[in-house]
Amino acid sequence: MIKRLTVLSLIFLLVFPLAADAGIPLDTVKGHVNSILDVLRDPALKGESGKKTKKDKIRAISEKMFDYTELSRRTLGPNWNKFNAGQQKDFIELYRSILEDAYVDKITSYTDEKVLFNKENTLSEKTSEVQTTIVTKKADIPISYRVISRGDTWRVYDVVIEGVSLISNYRSQFKEILMNKTPDALLDTLRKKVGKA
Amino acid sequence: MKQTGIYLLALIACMAILVPSLYADSSSPVSGPPVQVSTDIPETAQPPQPETTAAGETSGTEAETEFTEDEGNAITIADPIYPWNKAMYHFNDKLYFWVLKPVAKGYSSVMPEDIRIATRNFFSNLTTPVRFVGCLLQLRIKDAGNELVRFVYNSTAGVLGLADAAKADFNIVRRNEDVGQALGSYGIGHGFYIVWPFIGPSSLRDTVGWAGDYFLDPVSYVNPVEASLGIRTYDEVNETSLRIGDYEDLKEAAIDPYVSIRNAYIQYRQKKVDE
Numbered sequence: 001m002i003k004r005l006t007v008l009s010l011i012f013l014l015v016f017p018l019a020a021d022a023g024i025p026l027d028t029v030k031g032h033v034n035s036i037l038d039v040l041r042d043p044a045l046k047g048e049s050g051k052k053t054k055k056d057k058i059r060a061i062s063e064k065m066f067d068y069t070e071l072s073r074r075t076l077g078p079n080w081n082k083f084n085a086g087q088q089k090d091f092i093e094l095y096r097s098i099l100e101d102a103y104v105d106k107i108t109s110y111t112d113e114k115v116l117f118n119k120e121n122t123l124s125e126k127t128s129e130v131q132t133t134i135v136t137k138k139a140d141i142p143i144s145y146r147v148i149s150r151g152d153t154w155r156v157y158d159v160v161i162e163g164v165s166l167i168s169n170y171r172s173q174f175k176e177i178l179m180n181k182t183p184d185a186l187l188d189t190l191r192k193k194v195g196k197a
Numbered sequence: 198m199k200q201t202g203i204y205l206l207a208l209i210a211c212m213a214i215l216v217p218s219l220y221a222d223s224s225s226p227v228s229g230p231p232v233q234v235s236t237d238i239p240e241t242a243q244p245p246q247p248e249t250t251a252a253g254e255t256s257g258t259e260a261e262t263e264f265t266e267d268e269g270n271a272i273t274i275a276d277p278i279y280p281w282n283k284a285m286y287h288f289n290d291k292l293y294f295w296v297l298k299p300v301a302k303g304y305s306s307v308m309p310e311d312i313r314i315a316t317r318n319f320f321s322n323l324t325t326p327v328r329f330v331g332c333l334l335q336l337r338i339k340d341a342g343n344e345l346v347r348f349v350y351n352s353t354a355g356v357l358g359l360a361d362a363a364k365a366d367f368n369i370v371r372r373n374e375d376v377g378q379a380l381g382s383y384g385i386g387h388g389f390y391i392v393w394p395f396i397g398p399s400s401l402r403d404t405v406g407w408a409g410d411y412f413l414d415p416v417s418y419v420n421p422v423e424a425s426l427g428i429r430t431y432d433e434v435n436e437t438s439l440r441i442g443d444y445e446d447l448k449e450a451a452i453d454p455y456v457s458i459r460n461a462y463i464q465y466r467q468k469k470v471d472e
Contacts, residue, residue: 102450138314138439140370163468164461168272172460173453193452 025128026120028154029145032065033115033132058104067155068096070148074157075170083183091183094190099166101194128154274400274463275389285392286455292395293444297437305438313435315359320432321371322351322358326413331374335382340372347371373469376413377406381470390459398462 039057044050072092073080083091114135121129126149134141146158158167177186276282305313325348332341347363355362363369380402381387388401399407411417416432419425451457 098450098452102446137310162465164464168464169457169460170452172272173451173456176453176456189452 023120025147025154026117026130029065029130029132029147029156030117032061032156033117035061037115055104059100062100062103065156066096066099067148067150067157068092068099070150070155070157071095071099071167074167076174077171079174079178082178087183087187090187091190094187094194095170097194098190127157129160272460272463272467274387274459276459277389278391282390282392282459283455285394286458288394289392289397290454297434298441301434301437301441304434305441308438310439313438316432316435317439318351318355318361319358320435321361322348322355323415324413326415327376327410328372328374330413331376331379331410332372334376334379335374337372337374340374343369344372375406376409377403378466378470380406381466387463387466390463398458400463400466403466 036058039045039054039061042050042054045054069092072088072095075095076083076091080088116133116135118131118133121131123129123146128147128149130145130147132143132145134143142162144160145156146160147154148157158165160166174186177189181189325344329341329344329348332338332344347369348358350363350367350369351358351361354360354366361371364371385402387403391399391401391404393399393404396407416425416428419428447457447461448454
């Protein structure tokens, strides 16, 4: 009840000073995160047998939630142009697998924690940041989702956990690798990693 | 007392020497290094060089910098002692998996989580002076006051700091400020990346900060030295027991864990300074 009021008043406050669709990023992210949490907490999917179904369902949701092309472009940065079209496609696929594995593995360990949707900051005319907090017994973990407007939906292009941006972190790794390897060699490294996981 | 004074003087002298060099260093914007980076890439793009050992050798003499596309924040740190850092990273990695994790696992199997959280609160309460001074040095008077309030309230209502009562009752949260962050807020750059055995990732600035923190941490003044070390070790084991899984997840998600940790470290510190 109180939470709903808070969200409503937040949206109310946001609508006035900013553009008409200001509340939508937060709603969008909230919708996706909540559907993921629903899958995680579904009692019908408990245990080892439910794990695969859980992962598949979460993958389907993350497909709608994230903009993997944008993610890939921003991660490689200036190196994006070193990849030809075919390599770019491969990269997007492989990068997506890696991220999904990492995200899903991490998130399946959270079940009973509370997720608070705090506020939304507009970063630029097309991008926005939704700040959330995961309240666990041991600590409060601030997680921000950076979203970009794509047509009439908002999609996530970066996740910032405790101040560490996913894109920046992977970018530094890929930059390091690409200083010594060709794009194809990088794709091979990624394939091996995905194959292992 | 006199000895402490001398150490403090030495610390200030170090800072006086380091500050000019640090100001000239890593916080310098995109002038020299992009030239470095852009000439590197075409060279190495054609002949596929063997593995990452090449990176280790080439960075032996010159500072290996990394730049990110400027999305508003360019997070960079020089890594001139890369071979040492990489070796220390491997050492810490093995230490974690062979020693720290098994011990922490054993410990957590006999100690319920609630007690371990209480222990963490207890140790955290003891290190209030570090956070207090860290806040003061950044002229965050209100936060410094909050730390004091937390200390008093948690030590009494929170029973010697075992419970974080200030957070539960008044939502006054802990501010993890330290001397290293204070230095950062003065505009002092990291200097360069250092990985210490046992302690983990740091930088030149933050290491100097730790030296400062050392004198503010009550545990440092416990005699004999073995007891002080023992207490710190216990704290470390306890803390690790609450975080088993985090390091493994990070490694699992990373393509190159060493670079990932280095980057995560400076992003994290940057955020703490910005806060």
